[in-house]
Every structure is written in C-alpha cells, then in structure tokens.
Amino acid sequence: MSKIPTFLDMDPGIDDALALTVAVKRLQVLGITTVAGNVSVEHTFQNAHHVLRHLGQALPVTPGAQGPLYYPLLTAKHIHGSAGLGDYTWDTADVPMPQEHAWQWIWQRLQPTSDPCHLIATGPLTNVALLLLAFPESADRLASITCMAGGMPGAKLDKAAEFNVFVDPHAADAVFRYGRHLQMVGINVTHRALLPIKDLPRLKQYGRVGGMLFTLLSYYAHTSRGEGGDPEAFPVDDVVAVAAVDAPNLFEWKSMPLTVVLEGPLRGTVVISPLETKRPEVMVASSINVPEFFEWLWASFDISG
Ligand code: BDR
Ligand code: CA
Numbered sequence: 001m002s003k004i005p006t007f008l009d010m011d012p013g014i015d016d017a018l019a020l021t022v023a024v025k026r027l028q029v030l031g032i033t034t035v036a037g038n039v040s041v042e043h044t045f046q047n048a049h050h051v052l053r054h055l056g057q058a059l060p061v062t063p064g065a066q067g068p069l070y071y072p073l074l075t076a077k078h079i080h081g082s083a084g085l086g087d088y089t090w091d092t093a094d095v096p097m098p099q100e101h102a103w104q105w106i107w108q109r110l111q112p113t114s115d116p117c118h119l120i121a122t123g124p125l126t127n128v129a130l131l132l133l134a135f136p137e138s139a140d141r142l143a144s145i146t147c148m149a150g151g152m153p154g155a156k157l158d159k160a161a162e163f164n165v166f167v168d169p170h171a172a173d174a175v176f177r178y179g180r181h182l183q184m185v186g187i188n189v190t191h192r193a194l195l196p197i198k199d200l201p202r203l204k205q206y207g208r209v210g211g212m213l214f215t216l217l218s219y220y221a222h223t224s225r226g227e228g229g230d231p232e233a234f235p236v237d238d239v240v241a242v243a244a245v246d247a248p249n250l251f252e253w254k255s256m257p258l259t260v261v262l263e264g265p266l267r268g269t270v271v272i273s274p275l276e277t278k279r280p281e282v283m284v285a286s287s288i289n290v291p292e293f294f295e296w297l298w299a300s301f302d303i304s305g
Pocket of ligand 2: 010011012013015016123
C-alpha cells in the first residue's frame with residue numbers, strides 16, 4: 001500500500017519526536033516545518049534536525065513563527081526540558097536556520113498540479129493559521145489538516161484547555177474558521193491512550209532509534225506522569241494524530257463546527273460554534289480503540305526505512 005504524502009508541522013518536543021519517528025515509518029513525509037511552542041522555534045528547528053539525523057533521514061526542515069499570533073509565547077520546558085528534548089545529548093551539530101518561512105515553504109509545494117498532500121500539526125497552530133491567512137487557496141489544496149489540539153466539546157476532560165490551543169488560541173480559531181478537510185485529535189482521546197511506564201524498555205530492542213526514544217520518553221514519563229489520571233502511565237499525544245491519518249479506523253469521529261475561547265479563565269477551550277457563524281465542519285475524534293492503537297504503534301518500529 002502506498003504511503004500518504006504528508007507535511008508535518010511541529011514543535012519538538014519529546015512526543016513530537018516520537019510522532020516524527022513513527023510518521024517517517026508510516027507515511028511519506030515530504031518535509032517538516034517547525035513552530036515555537038514547547039520551546040523556542042530555534043530549538044524546535046534544531047531538534048527536528050537532530051531527530052531526523054538519528055533516523056538517517058535527510059528531509060527538509062523549515063522554521064516558522066517565533067511566537068503566537070497575539071499572545072506572548074508560553075513554553076513547556078518543565079515537561080520537555082530546557083531545550084525541548086529532555087536531557088538527551090546529541091552528537092550532531094546545529095545547522096543554520098533558512099530565511100524562508102514555514103507557510104511559504106508549504107504553499108510552494110501546494111501547486112494545482114501537485115498530488116494532494118496532507119498536513120499534520122502537533123504544535124501551536126500559528127504556522128497553519130499563517131498559511132491559511134496568507135494563502136487562502138491552501139485550504140482546498142490540502143487533502144486534510146489534522147491537528148493534535150484541544151479536547152472534544154462535551155467530552156469529560158482532565159483539563160479545560162490543551163497546551164497547543166491554550167498557547168495560541170487565535171491561531172487555532174483561525175484554523176477552525178478558514179481551514180477545510182479538518183480533523184481534530186484532542187486530549188479526550190490522547191489521554192485515554194496512555195503508555196504504561198513498564199512498557200518503555202521494549203523500545204531498547206529497536207537499535208539506536210529505540211535507544212533514543214527510550215531515553216527521551218523515560219524523561220517525559222517522569223515529567224508528565226499522572227496526566228490522564230494514571231500515575232503508572234503517561235500520554236503520548238502527538239503520535240495519536242499520526243495514527244489518525246494513517247489508521248483513521250482506530251477512531252470514532254463526530255462532525256461539528258468549532259470555535260475557541262480566546263481570553264479569560266477558559267482561554268483555549270474548544271467549543272461548538274453556533275451554526276449561524278457558518279464555520280466548516282471539523283471531524284473530531286470522539287473515541288479511540290486503545291489496544292489496537294498500541295498494536296499499531298509498536299508495529300511501526302518494525303517497519304524498515
Ligand atoms: C501537546 O502539548 C505539547 O506539550 C505536546 O508536544 C503536545 O503537542 C499536548 O497537549
Ligand atoms: Ca507538540
């Protein structure tokens with residue numbers, strides 16, 4: 001079966017690094033754009049390069065926004081480490097940052113003659129919003145935009161606002177307004193699919209890449225344990241969005257128009273948009289088959305290339 005051509009927009013970030021590793025195995029990754037979120041855009045850009053070189057992949061990486069559309073940047077260094085990838089020591093040097101911006105880079109690859117490409121966003125949605133605002137036709141040229149973001153309205157959530165939407169609620173709102181073929185994978189599903197800490201040593205059988213993921217995820221398990229309500233397991237949020245594109249049948253989906261609370265105590269909460277605002281329907285993941293998701297995840301590491 002041919003692999004789905006996909007752009008990744010991310011803020012690596014430890015769970016982004018896992019998502020990148022699995023995406024490279026499962027999908028035809030065309031390139032990575034990076035955004036400020038878990039750490040600065042300088043770090044997310046270098047981190048994408050570090051992980052790719054560990055994977056033996058020479059894919060293009062293009063940096064994007066240095067911060068949210070409106071608010072100052074809030075990072076998650078307390079979860080992902082001061083440079084974004086825990087305390088991992090990289091044996092690869094930093095590379096110069098290109099001048100081009102993420103949204104220009106994606107737009108140039110979305111010409112009418114190109115094959116339909118998908119976009120998976122696993123950081124704050126700033127780059128995706130800027131793509132849709134600067135180049136509105138990109139909405140129809142993308143086969144889908146799948147974001148790890150928010151939580152399904154009406155679902156029982158363990159927190160009101162999810163990080164990627166909280167950090168840049170204006171961007172998320174713009175994506176829900178101007179995007180098309182949208183899919184949202186929120187914490188109502190990612191916090192159901194918790195990875196048991198006792199399973200981490202399984203990663204060590206997958207060579208250098210498995211060793212890297214074992215070190216990164218052991219750090220992350222420690223800093224994020226308890227999120228999702230189980231002290232012996234932790235969420236691996238971003239890779240769930242990769243599953244949504246590669247194996248959508250692992251999920252149940254509900255269609256609804258969405259908007260975002262932009263300020264105040266509920267900042268970053270995703271809510272159903274009133275019908276008269278005429279927003280596009282978003283396919284929202286409403287449940288996940290957890291055992292089959294983990295079968296899919298572990299089988300990813302056996303895929304060569
Ligand atoms: C999201 O927040 C970030 O810290 C993770 O990388 C993930 O994208 C989960 O809420
Ligand atoms: Ca992320």
